[in-house]
Amino acid sequence: MERYEAYKYSGVEWIGEIPEEWETLRLKNVALILRGGSPRPIEDFIAEADDPNSFNWIKIGDTEKDGKYIRNCKQKIIADGCAKSRAVHRGDLLLTNSMSFGRPYILELDGYIHDGWVCFANIKSVSPEYLYYCLLSEYCTHQFDLMVDGGVVKNLNVDKIGSATIFLPSQKEQQAIADYLDAKTAEVDALVADCEREVGLLREYRKAVISEAVTKGLDPDAPMKRSGSKWVSEIPENWDVIPLKHFSKLITDGVHQTPEYTDEGIPFLSIKDMSNGTISFEDRKYISYAQHLELSKHAPIEEGDLLFARIGTLGVTVVVKDCPTFDIFVSLGLIKLKGGAINGDYLAYCMNSDYYCSYIQTVKAGGGTAAAKYNLGEVSRSPIIQPPPEEQEKIVAYLDAKTAEIDSLIEEKQEMADKLREYRKSLISEAVTGKFKVPGV
Template sequence: MTGGYQPYPDYTDSGKPWLGPIPDGWKTLRGKYVFREVNERSELGEEQLLSVSEYYGVKPRQEAIGEGEHLSRAESLVGYKKCETDDLVMNIMLAWKTGLGVSGYDGIVSPAYSVFRFDPRKAWPNYMHYLLRTSLYTGHFKTLSTGVIDSRLRLYPETFSGVSILLPSLTEQRTIAAFLDYETARIDALIARQQRLIELLKEKRQAVISHAVTKGLNPDAPMKDSGVEWLGEVPEHWGLPKLLYVTSRIGDGLHSTPVYEDGTGYYFVNGNNLSNGAIKLGPTSKEVPESEYHKHHIPLDNSSALMSINGTVGNLALYNGEPVILGKSACYINCKQPLNRRFLMAYLRSDEVSHYFDTEVTGTTIYNLSLNSVRQMKVCVPPEKEQEAIIKYCTEQDRQFGRLIDHAVRAIELMKERRTALVSAAVTGKIDLREWERPSA
């Protein structure tokens, strides 16, 4: 057994093909003998509002909002279901997708959720939390859910109450839960460190590229005041024109909806199709008839850079001959000498330009950057050979930092896989933890 953990000495057939063999001494009971559904309602609606998610289990809704949840709050919470600490809360539409968990809080939850309370003589809530969120159980939930498509699947309480629950002794349940609390906390801490490393690497990469395209590669080069607050000093020998003077054309795309037709090979793209320096075309990309393409096609060539100017501002791509027409949220910039479009791409990624965009955008929920703001932006223009050197340097820095970031991302994936495997092995009896004790250090 990997990781230094040993299996139980003996196993027996659980009698459930989906569950497989279980350690001798463990038993299975139908859910209704382990927990009961409770349907207590709030009379005032003043209790703490809780939310359940596949990602984090049960949390106060205010914390959930901070992690990306955007559920609207009802005007009144009267009639919401009461939930006590150690109750199991389940979103019946997402049980198959880990949309359930044991609550660590007293509060109230949506009336659409189901709440269950464990029999303390049979189940240790923390063990149950780990068990019922394993892929073994959520996969079984999916087979029991009713509905035609995934988004319509529902696991009703009466069905859930018939699920076979795997039960070691209460003492073992407590030990397993304590072991997983300890080990998952260690893994989570390592994941957090890797995530912080990724943030630092991205910040460093951004700083290195920003410095290269605004200060150059020669630390001894004489500098001059650019006269632009957001730009600061630039090398004395660099040009600093407005972008419109080193481009042949700047514009945006179609301000209406084109005619769509599948299978033509001609695409309609907007700012959200621009990603990591390229136009991203996928299965959901909209295609248009050839006639529509020729009607709305804008002359783009190997001098063209693209940038999103509506919604998410600053997504970038180089045009490489793709058969596309642009929407209004995509701005095209056709460069002319002496401005190299690859240097412009790096410049547009800089912190300095980002600050400029922040001062120029309009809108509160959907940001918009005007074409005039793009045209009037001051742009650093080093001599052409220096631009090429900076482009090469930025490309190499991108590659090196990208490799380090990829290593950290892969490390996180491996740690998450390890976490999942460890939880599953512990709660299903693949490893024997009866003698485990929490380390003192």
């Protein structure tokens, strides 16, 4: 990349130098910075869909992942709500100031915003497109992180935002940088999308491999018979379909009331701690040993037990292996197997297969709000395809190897996507701090 002819110290140690002719300005000097407002209770101010006298109510949910513009909104508010909110206009720039903290967008519609937004209006000396990339850069986000109020929920006031600095080239250079970044980030985004698409295909393939093995076995020439279950048409002749309860000595769930958490003690897990076929202790909470003794009377978790999701992606199942002592919340279910009744690893593969997902979707269809949870009775009645014990072991060995191979490919694609995202961030930051000259400058 071509560099500028002369540089000067930026005044920021970790930024270093910027081009000699660039200015350093505070955000309050390039725009009027205003916080949104929310009429409350907001439900009283939401307009009917066909109300001709309503106004756009722009929410963070109206944004697109990695999007630059807000072009549409899903809700509108009545006129009385406008007086308690903040008007914004096409060409203004919005910055998220709540859960998805510090993400900029350019408006392509007029409307009103709630207090989870900050608006940059009356923008001067800088093009909205260039300002967008400045706010998206690591340089600005780092400044915001240092200024932030609050703990779990990050929040910035407009005075602090206004005190942040950006580096400003000429108007012509601003446009050239914005155009360059539009093109380059689009290229990177397309490559990331390809990686994500391939990850999705690999995950589908993984599930298909599991489903094929647990419904048809490993012998393509094995004689087949009607299964007698509507969830799978045929199974090998010497296999059976049996309700899960016949293999289990206990099917239960975790505690229904939130326990009192402690700074250390016994790990306490919920659905958020189980994903992609693993149990994670990384963000665990703790309960006291005394609470553990009480909870373990109801749901005593041991090596070889199975945990399954009762909310979220219903039925996703993990075998407890090499874990410390822990307890679970109601969002997780527990299966304790009868000795020798069925291979636990095989059962987990069954419960993570397509046919089992179809069972859950069917029994939960039309269930209203109750469908949000996988009931223990439904788990107990769920159909499990049972091969002979020696075939279960062979299927587990085959699937352990095959899924490990697929998981490795998925990890490679995810790492590639992460590196592309990091490159995208670095490219933006270097462009808006003048570390290189973009073409056309």
